[in-house]
Amino acid sequence: xxxxxxxxxxxxxxxxxxxxxxxxxxxxxxxxxxxxxxxxxxxxxxxxxxxxxxxxxxxxxxxxxxxxxxxxxxxxxxxxxxxxxxxxxxxxxxxxxxxxxxxxxxxxxxxxxxxxxxxxxxxxxxxxxxxxxxxxxxxxxxxxxxxxxxxxxxxxxxxxxxxxxxxxxxxxxxxxxxxxxxxxxxxxxxxxxxxxxxxxxxxxxxxxxxxxxxxxxxxxxxxxxxxxxxxxxxxxxxxxxxxxxxxxxxxxxxxxxxxxxxxxxxxxxxxxxxxxxxxxxxxxxxxxxxxxxxxxxxxxxxxxxxxxxxxxxxxxxxxxxxxxxxxxxxxxxxxxxxxxxxxxxxxxxxxxxxxxxxxxxxxxxxxxxxxxxxxxxxxxxxxxxxxxxxxxxxxxxxxxxxxxxxxxxxxxxxxxxxxxxxxxxxxxxxxxxxxxxxxxxxxxxxxxxxxxxxxxxxxxxxxxxxxxxxxxxxxxxxxxxxx
Amino acid sequence: xxxxxxxxxxxxxxxxxxxxxxxxxxxxxxxxxxxxxxxxxxxxxxxxxxxxxxxxxxxxxxxxxxxxxxxxxxxxxxxxxxxxxxxxxxxxxxxxxxxxxxxxxxxxxxxxxxxxxxxxxxxxxxxxxxxxxxxxxxxxxxxxxxxxxxxxxxxxxxxxxxxxxxxxxxxxxxxxxxxxxxxxxxxxxxxxxxxxxxxxxxxxxxxxxxxxxxxxxxxxxxxxxxxxxxxxxxxxxxxxxxxxxxxxxxxxxxxxxxxxxxxxxxxxxxxxxxxxxxxxxxxxxxxxxxxxxxxxxxxxxxxxxxxxxxxxxxxxxxxxxxxxxxxxxxxxxxxxxxxxxxxxxxxxxxxxxxxxxxxxxxxxxxxxxxxxxxxxxxxxxxxxxxxxxxxxxxxxxxxxxxxxxxxxxxxxxxxxxxxxxxxxxxxxxxxxxxxxxxxxxxxxxxxxxxxxxxxxxxxxxxxxxxxxxxxxxxxxxxxxxxx
Numbered sequence: 001x002x003x004x005x006x007x008x009x010x011x012x013x014x015x016x017x018x019x020x021x022x023x024x025x026x027x028x029x030x031x032x033x034x035x036x037x038x039x040x041x042x043x044x045x046x047x048x049x050x051x052x053x054x055x056x057x058x059x060x061x062x063x064x065x066x067x068x069x070x071x072x073x074x075x076x077x078x079x080x081x082x083x084x085x086x087x088x089x090x091x092x093x094x095x096x097x098x099x100x101x102x103x104x105x106x107x108x109x110x111x112x113x114x115x116x117x118x119x120x121x122x123x124x125x126x127x128x129x130x131x132x133x134x135x136x137x138x139x140x141x142x143x144x145x146x147x148x149x150x151x152x153x154x155x156x157x158x159x160x161x162x163x164x165x166x167x168x169x170x171x172x173x174x175x176x177x178x179x180x181x182x183x184x185x186x187x188x189x190x191x192x193x194x195x196x197x198x199x200x201x202x203x204x205x206x207x208x209x210x211x212x213x214x215x216x217x218x219x220x221x222x223x224x225x226x227x228x229x230x231x232x233x234x235x236x237x238x239x240x241x242x243x244x245x246x247x248x249x250x251x252x253x254x255x256x257x258x259x260x261x262x263x264x265x266x267x268x269x270x271x272x273x274x275x276x277x278x279x280x281x282x283x284x285x286x287x288x289x290x291x292x293x294x295x296x297x298x299x300x301x302x303x304x305x306x307x308x309x310x311x312x313x314x315x316x317x318x319x320x321x322x323x324x325x326x327x328x329x330x331x332x333x334x335x336x337x338x339x340x341x342x343x344x345x346x347x348x349x350x351x352x353x354x355x356x357x358x359x360x361x362x363x364x365x366x367x368x369x370x371x372x373x374x375x376x377x378x379x380x381x382x383x384x385x386x387x388x389x390x391x392x393x394x395x396x397x398x399x400x401x402x403x404x405x406x407x408x409x410x411x412x413x414x415x416x417x418x419x420x421x422x423x424x425x426x427x428x429x430x431x432x433x434x435x436x437x438x439x440x441x442x443x444x445x446x447x448x449x450x451x452x453x454x455x456x457x458x459x460x461x462x463x464x465x466x467x468x469x470x471x472x473x474x475x476x477x478x479x480x481x482x483x
Numbered sequence: 484x485x486x487x488x489x490x491x492x493x494x495x496x497x498x499x500x501x502x503x504x505x506x507x508x509x510x511x512x513x514x515x516x517x518x519x520x521x522x523x524x525x526x527x528x529x530x531x532x533x534x535x536x537x538x539x540x541x542x543x544x545x546x547x548x549x550x551x552x553x554x555x556x557x558x559x560x561x562x563x564x565x566x567x568x569x570x571x572x573x574x575x576x577x578x579x580x581x582x583x584x585x586x587x588x589x590x591x592x593x594x595x596x597x598x599x600x601x602x603x604x605x606x607x608x609x610x611x612x613x614x615x616x617x618x619x620x621x622x623x624x625x626x627x628x629x630x631x632x633x634x635x636x637x638x639x640x641x642x643x644x645x646x647x648x649x650x651x652x653x654x655x656x657x658x659x660x661x662x663x664x665x666x667x668x669x670x671x672x673x674x675x676x677x678x679x680x681x682x683x684x685x686x687x688x689x690x691x692x693x694x695x696x697x698x699x700x701x702x703x704x705x706x707x708x709x710x711x712x713x714x715x716x717x718x719x720x721x722x723x724x725x726x727x728x729x730x731x732x733x734x735x736x737x738x739x740x741x742x743x744x745x746x747x748x749x750x751x752x753x754x755x756x757x758x759x760x761x762x763x764x765x766x767x768x769x770x771x772x773x774x775x776x777x778x779x780x781x782x783x784x785x786x787x788x789x790x791x792x793x794x795x796x797x798x799x800x801x802x803x804x805x806x807x808x809x810x811x812x813x814x815x816x817x818x819x820x821x822x823x824x825x826x827x828x829x830x831x832x833x834x835x836x837x838x839x840x841x842x843x844x845x846x847x848x849x850x851x852x853x854x855x856x857x858x859x860x861x862x863x864x865x866x867x868x869x870x871x872x873x874x875x876x877x878x879x880x881x882x883x884x885x886x887x888x889x890x891x892x893x894x895x896x897x898x899x900x901x902x903x904x905x906x907x908x909x910x911x912x913x914x915x916x917x918x919x920x921x922x923x924x925x926x927x928x929x930x931x932x933x934x935x936x937x938x939x940x941x942x943x944x945x946x947x948x949x950x951x952x953x954x955x956x957x958x959x960x961x962x963x964x965x966x
Contacts, residue, residue, distance in 0.1 A: 062747040062835030066842060067822050068756075078844035078933050083566035085937045086807070090573055093803035100800060264545040273551075317583060320576035324569070339550050352545030359549060361561035450561050454568040 094324070102298050106290040114183040123177050124184035127170055131195050137162045138199045139248045142206045146240035152207075159203045166196045174417050185418030193410060197380050198252060201259040204384050209239035209261070237261050254351050255342040257380040264352030277344040284336035288329060295325040300469055307470045315466075322462040330461060338374070364449035366437035366456065370407075381406070404434050415468065425467040429460060574807070585781050589773040597666040606660050607667035610653055614678050620645045621682045622731045625689045629723035635690075642686045649679045657900050668901030676893060680863050681735060684742040687867050692722035692744070720744050737834050738825040740863040747835030760827040767819035771812060778808040783952055790953045798949075805945040813944060821857070847932035849920035849939065853890075864889070887917050898951065908950040912943060 064071040115124065141158045144150040150158070170192045174185040237247065242261045251259055299322050306314035334357070342356045358372035371378055381403050389399040408430030415426045440452045547554040598607065624641045627633040633641070653675045657668040720730065725744045734742050782805050789797035817840070825839045841855035854861055864886050872882040891913030898909045923935045 062749060063838050065822055065826055065837040065839055067818070068826070068837070073842070075842060075845060078842075078846065078937070080563055080566070081930055081933045082844070082937050083563070083570060085934050085941060086810075087566060087569055087573075089803060089806060089938075089941060090570075093800060093806075096796065096800045096803065100796060266545060313579065313583060317576060317579045320572060320579065323572060323576075327569075335550070339548055343548055343551070354548040354551070355546050356548055357550075359556070359558060359561075361565065362558060363561065447564055450564045451568050454561070454565050455572075458568060458572060 091324070098295060098298070102294070105294045105298070107293060108286075108289065110293070111289050114181055115187070116184070117179045117181050121179040123173065123180045124188040127173055127188040128191050130169075131166070131192060134162055134166050134195060134199065135248060135252055138202055139243065139245065142202070143240075143243050145206070145210070146243055159199075163196055163200060166192055166199070171417050175420060180418075182418040182420075186414060189414050189417055193414065194257065195252070197257045197377075197384075198259065201257055201380060201384055202248075202251065205259045205261070206239065206243070213239060250349065253345065254349055255346045255356065255376065256351070256353065257376045258383055266347070266350045266352045269347055269350060274344065274347045277340045277347065280340040281336065281344060284332055284340060288332055288336065291325060291329055291332075296322070296329065299325065300465075303466060303469070304473060307466070307474055319459070319462055319466060322466065323458050326462040326465060327458045330457070334373070342376075362450065363453045364444075364446060365441045366433055366453055367441065369453050369457075370433065370437075377407075401434060404430060419468065419472055421471060423468065423471050425464050425471075429464045432460075577807075581778060581781070585777070588777045588781070590776060591769075591772065593776070594772050597664055598670070599667070600662045600664050604662040606656065606663045607671040610656055610671040611674050613652075614649070614675060617645055617649050617678060617682065618731060618735055621685055622726065622728065625685070626723075626726050628689070628693070629726055642682075646679055646683060649675055649682070654900050658903060663901075665901040665903075669897060672897050672900055676897065677740065678735070680740045680860075680867075681742065684740060684863060684867055685731075685734065688742045688744070689722065689726070696722060733832065736828065737832055738829045738839065738859065739834070739836065740859045741866055749830070749833045749835045752830055752833060757827065757830045760823045760830065763823040764819065764827060767815055767823060771815055771819065774808060774812055774815075779805070779812065782808065783948075786949060786952070787956060790949070791957055802942070802945055802949060805949065806941050809945040809948060810941045813940070817856070825859075845933065846936045847927075847929060848924045849916055849936055850924065852936050852940075853916065853920075860890075884917060887913060902951065902955055904954060906951065906954050908947050908954075912947045915943075 066073040116122070138159065141150065141155055141162070145152070145155040170185075170189050174180050174189065180188075239261060250263075254263060256263075299318065303315070303318040303322065305311075306318055338356045343354060345351070346354055355375050357375055360369045360373035363369035363372065385406060386399050386403055389402060390396070394402075408427045411430045412422075412424060412427035416422045416424075436456060440449050444452050549556040599605070621642065624633065624638055624645070628635070628638040653668075653672050657663050657672065663671075722744060733746075737746060739746075782801065786798070786801040786805065788794075789801055821839045826837060828834070829837055838858050840858055843852045843856035846852035846855065868889060869882050869886055872885060873879070877885075891910045894913045895905075895907060895910035899905045899907075919939060923932050927935050
């Protein structure tokens, strides 16, 4: 109840009004003189000096409470710290409760079994090695095209067949080889999807270069001496000089999906930077595995019963309970993949363009989030899908919906095939972004829009996770299509 | 995985660097020309216009990831929204879990039983009515002193006896009358403590006024005509004109502990303001009771077992589990009492000084918090305890510690007597603020200091609550002193 009239209080005082109200000298306000009494006025103004016999009889004056709207006060800086402290304490409590209830569930050996069913059969690794064939086919086709050995229609046909096989071959393997685990299958499919997008970009850029050099040849037949000089000074690679195995594999390993003849390069490998990213990668890998085993899996297991019973209020509770670890894991995954891993490979390859993500955490619209959280894919979509559609005369809204449709297709592709069941939850989750984007863009602005984006991330993902878990475990008879 | 190249993307784009990196026109950077190839340079710069046959072969340029320290980026505005969303969702989950586990526990009738054991015996209400006697004794003594019927030593003796009885009479009643409930006892003791502080201030100020008028009389014997004119114009009350029953009861009901002859008054009662505060008072009363019954009590009950077993890790878990509702209830209590209730009574009495609290939520030191969260008590301590001690020649550090000691005494007084057990947890909790204030003031600054203040509030209170609950329920044989 009681407070402290402390030494040095005035020093820490920030609000001049309060400081003025404390001492003996008062400013008259609201027309009321601050003097206690006309007969005692002068003495009352003498202030408090040590040794004075008495205090000042009057110290109050008219003012509003800070939280009244009339006060005009709005400094709630401390509330941010409050939020952080409350979040940390709440999660510390959850962590302790989890440990007390389940003991330590972390088991690094178990992770290996997610990738391998049979230690003598490595189907996912074999598939990744096989993908080199498709890369070589694309390079060979481009070489023949540059020499004129293949005509453009022949080249297009070979590329189309190559890309179709890249898309369908891993599907066939995952669905027919029993030793492929869901995690191993998802990994292989992810690699194949990346190769697909990269080779599509490779074909597009080389075709544009042929178009450009043909147009150039028509306008001015020979390169000017100045441009040849520039060529040598900056050691730029020029089409068809880029069609080498070294260039192809640099692109295959580079952390980008958009091919360029001359990638921006950083001057040297910074060893300190490389080491920090490596430590982050190892640390977050461990943390992701540990938190999944200790936190996610017990919640998912305890959700089976409510899911079977279709107990809606309990399902809701499990959904919200799952939302926190799922979201934290997603944030860690984001940092692990988009910051640590991609920067690590970029540093190793002296790849200059490190814009793997943008400030999506400030996104006030769903569109801004999707444009900024995964820049490599966003750039690919913009350059090789959205803009070509616009050039072919499609309207913006159609092209935009087509991008979401493509994205939804790949989301479903990467989830359904490894799980060997086709439920369309991921597809619908992505397609639901379109009406959500429309709603948030039109009705919510500023911080409300930002909060809506966060809510859709925090609640939407565990919803899809629970849906797949339900279908994978609760409906095993229906869910397993192949075996 | 996939992102959207949306219509109007550039409009929403905030970072000029990114916008520059997207289009076809590129600024040369890091000495590397952005032209794809010397032979294709001009065409590559033509930008993307619909109808153009090909895309731009080069779009990347050297830049750092936003989260790298090298990028110099620091806009994490969205994180605040993230904190708010996470807090709301976490607590929604807790609320749902609580409802599913316990059902609805809210019972407004039960509240009455906290105040009344026997419906024909209202000891707390009787004690509050009796307190009028002490107020009248103080007024009578001051009147006799002003007339000179009592000498100063006689007046001081009567005041001392009066204040001592105010302090001890309710203790005797609570400890001897069995029908006083802990809540009723705490309420009565709170009222008596307020009366004690008010009458102490009343005596001090009237004594200062006598000193001032004596000093005045020595210097200039009669009031000048000008000051008499001022007296009539502003209708200021002058000592001993303030020694009336009306003035005394205005002070008794006014939301302040520091007596003044002429309180600042607001011009009129704003009915809208009064009504809003009244609605808030009623709403928060209901909410406080409901949350205590639904949220606090189940946690406290489930803490009994770990407390009996002295199971440290489970006690820690219960402590953190209790911290969230306890803290939210304390925040609501703060708003209910210091904003709604005190502003309501101030508006009703046209009391002008509404500074009942300051911006303690931004406190970066423990001292600043104690100086600003409870301004009425802080002002009283400053005016009637800290400054008089300084005037008597005590050092600042001694006076400061004395204020904390007084505060600790009243904390213990208001908790121990109603619970009828003397454990010194509240006393030690207050005294622990002294080393805490020293530590935070010397070692933590800015946001860290603010976070430390929040942690001490969030964790410190439930610790004391659990201690008293433990002693009250777990050790009933020892704890009940009287019956």
